[in-house]
Amino acid sequence: MPRFLFNLHRKGAPPLPGQHGSGARPRPQWSAWLLAALPALFLAFFFYLPILEVLSRGFRQPGAGFSLAVVRGLLADPYIQRLIRFTSMQALASAGLSALIGVPLAYLLARKEFPGRRLASALTMVPFVLPTITVALGFMLMYGTNGWFTRAFRWLTGSELRILHSLWAILLAHAFYNAPVVARVVQAAWEQVDPHLEESARVLGATPWGVFRDVTLPTILPAVLSGTALAFIYCFMSFPIVLALGGARYSTLEVEIYTQVHVLWDYETGAALAAIQATLSLAFVYAMLKLQGDAGLAGLARSSLRRMRRTPVWEGKPGAGPVLTAAFMLFAAVFFLGPIAAVVWHSLRNPGGGLGLDGYARILSVQHSATVGNTPLSAVANSLRFGAFASLIAVALGGAFSYSTLRIRLLRRTWLEILALAPIAVSSVALGFGALLAFRKEPFTAIPPDWRVILIHAALGFPFVVRSVRPVLANLDRSLGEAARTLGAGPLKAFCTVELPLIAGGVFVALTLAFGISVSEMSATMMLARPSLVTMPVGVYRFLSSREFQAASAMAVLLILVTGGAFLLIEGASRWIQRARDSEPPRQNRARGGQRG
Amino acid sequence: MSLQLIGLTKRFGDVTAVDGVHLAVDQGELLAVVGPSGCGKTTLIRMIAGLETPDEGRVLIRGRDATHLPPERRNVSIVFQNFALFPQMTVAENVAYGLRWRRLDRAERQRRVTEMLEMVGLSSLRHRRPHQLSAGQQQRAALARALAPQPETLLLDEPLSALDADLRERLRLEIRRIQKELGITTILVTHDQEEALGIADRVAVMNQGRLVQVGRPWEVYDAPATPFVARFIGKGTLVEAKAGPAGAELKGLGPVPAGHVPPRFRSAGRALVLIRPEAVRLLEDGGPPRSFSNPSEAPETPERPASPAPGLHFTAELEDVTFAGQAGMVHLRAGELRLIAFCPGHLTARLKPRAGSRLACFVPYDALRWVDPGADRPAAGDSQQG
Numbered sequence: 001m002p003r004f005l006f007n008l009h010r011k012g013a014p015p016l017p018g019q020h021g022s023g024a025r026p027r028p029q030w031s032a033w034l035l036a037a038l039p040a041l042f043l044a045f046f047f048y049l050p051i052l053e054v055l056s057r058g059f060r061q062p063g064a065g066f067s068l069a070v071v072r073g074l075l076a077d078p079y080i081q082r083l084i085r086f087t088s089m090q091a092l093a094s095a096g097l098s099a100l101i102g103v104p105l106a107y108l109l110a111r112k113e114f115p116g117r118r119l120a121s122a123l124t125m126v127p128f129v130l131p132t133i134t135v136a137l138g139f140m141l142m143y144g145t146n147g148w149f150t151r152a153f154r155w156l157t158g159s160e161l162r163i164l165h166s167l168w169a170i171l172l173a174h175a176f177y178n179a180p181v182v183a184r185v186v187q188a189a190w191e192q193v194d195p196h197l198e199e200s201a202r203v204l205g206a207t208p209w210g211v212f213r214d215v216t217l218p219t220i221l222p223a224v225l226s227g228t229a230l231a232f233i234y235c236f237m238s239f240p241i242v243l244a245l246g247g248a249r250y251s252t253l254e255v256e257i258y259t260q261v262h263v264l265w266d267y268e269t270g271a272a273l274a275a276i277q278a279t280l281s282l283a284f285v286y287a288m289l290k291l292q293g294d295a296g297l298a299g300l301a302r303s304s305l306r307r308m309r310r311t312p313v314w315e316g317k318p319g320a321g322p323v324l325t326a327a328f329m330l331f332a333a334v335f336f337l338g339p340i341a342a343v344v345w346h347s348l349r350n351p352g353g354g355l356g357l358d359g360y361a362r363i364l365s366v367q368h369s370a371t372v373g374n375t376p377l378s379a380v381a382n383s384l385r386f387g388a389f390a391s392l393i394a395v396a397l398g399g400a401f402s403y404s405t406l407r408i409r410l411l412r413r414t415w416l417e418i419l420a421l422a423p424i425a426v427s428s429v430a431l432g433f434g435a436l437l438a439f440r441k442e443p444f445t446a447i448p449p450d451w452r453v454i455l456i457h458a459a460l461g462f463p464f465v466v467r468s469v470r471p472v473l474a475n476l477d478r479s480l481g482e483a484a485r486t487l488g489a490g491p492l493k494a495f496c497t498v499e500l501p502l503i504a505g506g507v508f509v510a511l512t513l514a515f516g517i518s519v520s521e522m523s524a525t526m527m528l529a530r531p532s533l534v535t536m537p538v539g540v541y542r543f544l545s546s547r548e549f550q551a552a553s554a555m556a557v558l559l560i561l562v563t564g565g566a567f568l569l570i571e572g573a574s575r576w577i578q579r580a581r582d583s584e585p586p587r588q589n590r591a592r593g594g595q596r597g
Numbered sequence: 598m599s600l601q602l603i604g605l606t607k608r609f610g611d612v613t614a615v616d617g618v619h620l621a622v623d624q625g626e627l628l629a630v631v632g633p634s635g636c637g638k639t640t641l642i643r644m645i646a647g648l649e650t651p652d653e654g655r656v657l658i659r660g661r662d663a664t665h666l667p668p669e670r671r672n673v674s675i676v677f678q679n680f681a682l683f684p685q686m687t688v689a690e691n692v693a694y695g696l697r698w699r700r701l702d703r704a705e706r707q708r709r710v711t712e713m714l715e716m717v718g719l720s721s722l723r724h725r726r727p728h729q730l731s732a733g734q735q736q737r738a739a740l741a742r743a744l745a746p747q748p749e750t751l752l753l754d755e756p757l758s759a760l761d762a763d764l765r766e767r768l769r770l771e772i773r774r775i776q777k778e779l780g781i782t783t784i785l786v787t788h789d790q791e792e793a794l795g796i797a798d799r800v801a802v803m804n805q806g807r808l809v810q811v812g813r814p815w816e817v818y819d820a821p822a823t824p825f826v827a828r829f830i831g832k833g834t835l836v837e838a839k840a841g842p843a844g845a846e847l848k849g850l851g852p853v854p855a856g857h858v859p860p861r862f863r864s865a866g867r868a869l870v871l872i873r874p875e876a877v878r879l880l881e882d883g884g885p886p887r888s889f890s891n892p893s894e895a896p897e898t899p900e901r902p903a904s905p906a907p908g909l910h911f912t913a914e915l916e917d918v919t920f921a922g923q924a925g926m927v928h929l930r931a932g933e934l935r936l937i938a939f940c941p942g943h944l945t946a947r948l949k950p951r952a953g954s955r956l957a958c959f960v961p962y963d964a965l966r967w968v969d970p971g972a973d974r975p976a977a978g979d980s981q982q983g
Binding site: 489 | 646667668669671673677681684685695742743746
């Protein structure tokens with residue numbers, strides 16, 4: 001059939017000799033197609049089916065077919081209107097604040113040299129794995145009435161600071177989370193600005209400010225915009241921060257969906273709200289991708305082998321510049337490290353006064369806790385188990401997806417990539433709710449409850465795996481694998497002996513991200529799992545809700561250690577692999593080392 | 598017959614990359630496939646290697662149909678333009694890679710690796726990694742790796758284009774030496790005609806997915822089958838000509854008597870005439886026809902009267918002279934026509950100050966090469982070109 005279609009291109013061409021010979025029919029590559037089919041089936045069942053379940057339920061009237069009645073009714077409700085307005089406005093404000101902090105941070109990381117710059121640069125990766133609930137907890141402990149920041153402020157100025165129960169708490173917590181995201185995106189663009197462009201402008205007579213305005217800014221602006229847009233989407237879908245810090249006064253669509261489903265048991269309203277939410281966030285993501293596609297300037301201006309030299313922060317003319325830089329660095333240190341420090345401090349502080357490890361004893365106990373809904377230790381065990389399985393599944397399937405969409409010509413389609421990245425764009429509350437609905441039907445009822453969570457976590461990690469593996473694989477010289485094939489290695493042998501060792505770094509990053517996402521995930525878990533199936537973030541939230549700050553902090557510290565530890569471990573391992581791969585053979589190595597020393 | 602391609606065709610969407618190629622390569626032959634970039638030559642050898650599946654046609658290796666054999670079962674090695682050395686392995690490990698999948702004992706494997714590295718002169722660098730080698734050394738390592746499993750056919754995909762000119766020339770000869778030594782059937786793909794003409798037994802010129810001419814290097818150079826080959830291979834000028842039973846008229850250069858026009862062009866009406874730089878002789882202006890450009894008739898011996906064969910006489914303006922070592926290039930303009938003539942290097946200095954003056958030129962009739970202007974168009978009944 002395809003041969004017939006192709007032949008239409010050559011109208012009236014006489015048959016060539018040999019054209020009808022034997023063996024001219026291409027043999028299908030079954031293994032390759034299987035590789036493509038597995039991730040497709042996985043996404044279809046554990047992402048698209050639940051989302052469709054939510055959408056179809058939202059756009060339907062009980063007892064009737066497709067109908068916009070419920071959605072229209074909700075959209076006419078002034079409360080819901082206020083809710084949507086507030087959700088958008090807080091996301092916009094949070095994204096703006098993130099950019100305000102993130103862009104100077106990017107400048108510092110891209111252009112300045114200071115002790116700890118590499119560490120700081122690596123730490124901008126942390127928000128991807130730092131559980132949101134721990135950030136919320138940190139903010140309560142830092143900016144609360146008795147938080148150390150509030151007390152320090154009172155001691156310094158004598159006036160009262162009210163952050164915690166205001167909108168500012170939500171905005172700042174979002175900025176904490178998203179400013180590094182903006183910084184990371186902008187830093188990458190800033191480092192790639194061709195120094196020759198700026199030097200040309202200087203030679204042509206532009207002032208430093210003129211150079212920034214005319215050369216640097218236009219080049220990094222697309223990155224600033226896309227970073228901010230990303231922050232906006234994350235804040236629009238943010239759940240744990242608003243749930244923990246918003247209190248009774250501030251609620252967003254996400255929190256409202258959760259309340260409708262889990263507190264009021266109103267599935268119809270919940271589904272309609274989730275449908276509205278999913279539609280809006282998908283529209284935002286589409287708009288963002290569209291904008292990114294149009295902003296092609298940055299791509300045009302990066303083709304220099306030279307890198308801009310970083311200037312040490314203490315270098316330069318004395319004046320406003322260094323003072324501003326120092327002030328910003330101090331602010332960044334307090335802003336980013338303060339909440340974490342507060343969590344660590346509180347995990348060691350006994351309620352009765354004094355320091356102790358009681359909190360840790362509590363969370364590692366095997367006794368049933370009414371607050372947690374199970375034994376706290378089971379929360380730890382669950383998190384680790386879910387993380388391990390979910391990350392392995394996500395990496396295997398995300399890797400298969402990346403490989404097949406790069407190597408099978410028919411699958412090299414942008415829309416396929418967008419479909420695979422969609423889980424980033426859909427709120428995990430909506431996904432969790434969808435899974436809750438979908439898994440009540442045959443044959444999904446056969447999936448045990450803990451595996452439901454694992455599969456949904458894997459679906460959430462999938463796009464991050466694709467984002468970290470696919471570029472590495474795409475940059476890998478195809479002729480390496482082909483050379484291996486012509487030298488006698490079969491497809492699998494060629495992949496394992498030549499290509500896999502070269503993309504190991506990307507695979508490790510993917511593993512970390514997927515593990516971190518699973519371990520710190522709270523929204524979908526809370527939507528999907530029975531109350532007795534607890535993970536660490538859920539445990540933190542339950543302790544927090546019952547004002548057991550010490551236990552909450554101890555659990556949060558453990559959570560940070562697990563995610564951060566996994567992150568550092570894998571980061572270190574991938575560096576080590578990189579070094580082992582690039583290193584010279586032992587003999588020459590020593591000789592060279594001697595010269596360097 | 599070591600390798601045979603029958604009606605090989607490959608399309609990518611609407612683009613026909615390789616279009617019905619028939620080709621037979623003899624055992625131990627070095628065949629160069631030349632053509633401009635994008636002409637389909639790389640796709641052609643990728644199909645031979647099994648890295649692309651042809652839409653139509655067959656690949657026969659030693660008479661066996663290999664069209665749908667996977668690459669690892671063809672015993673065909675390839676050297677890529679970027680060498681594709683495995684960066685995580687040493688030179689020796691790279692060379693040993695192809696032996697890993699064959700049933701050989703350790704000692705035999707080691708022996709072969711050592712032998713290969715000796716052959717390409719890399720024995721002392723066997724423990725280096727690819728990024729620690731110069732481009733030339735990388736090229737040799739890639740060649741050693743490709744040859745180690747003793748393939749039946751060696752494919753070279755622009756193997757020298759990543760190197761600088763001097764090295765390119767040296768390695769070109771070395772590849773030829775090794776190829777002869779092993780007697781291995783080799784297909785060299787290149788866009789560099791000098792490379793192709795220099796070392797190949799036969800040259801296949803490719804354009805827009807088709808093979809336009811296959812022949813020994815001198816044949817292709819001296820008797821181009823189509824205007825494309827005439828333009829692509831070597832230097833020279835294509836002059837339009839009107840031909841008839843009474844002879845031909847070269848646009849801007851004058852008539853050619855019927856006896857010097859090949860019979861089939863006399864009836865064709867139209868023809869293109871290729872004038873190679875070595876066909877153009879420069880004569881002292883006004884004086885007797887002494888040649889500037891032919892060393893055997895060098896003006897150092899002005900007494901010797903030149904007795905040129907019958908040919909075209911015309912005057913041309915000397916536009917520029919470029920010097921390139923042993924030979925110089927003289928750029929001439931006769932009316933609308935631009936011509937190039939060779940002259941011995943030591944004469945360029947004498948000609949240079951005369952830029953702008955007019956020179957008498959002479960081209961013997963038998964140095965004219967007649968080309969069918971319609972030969973580039975695909976055969977009738979094929980709508981490929983519309």
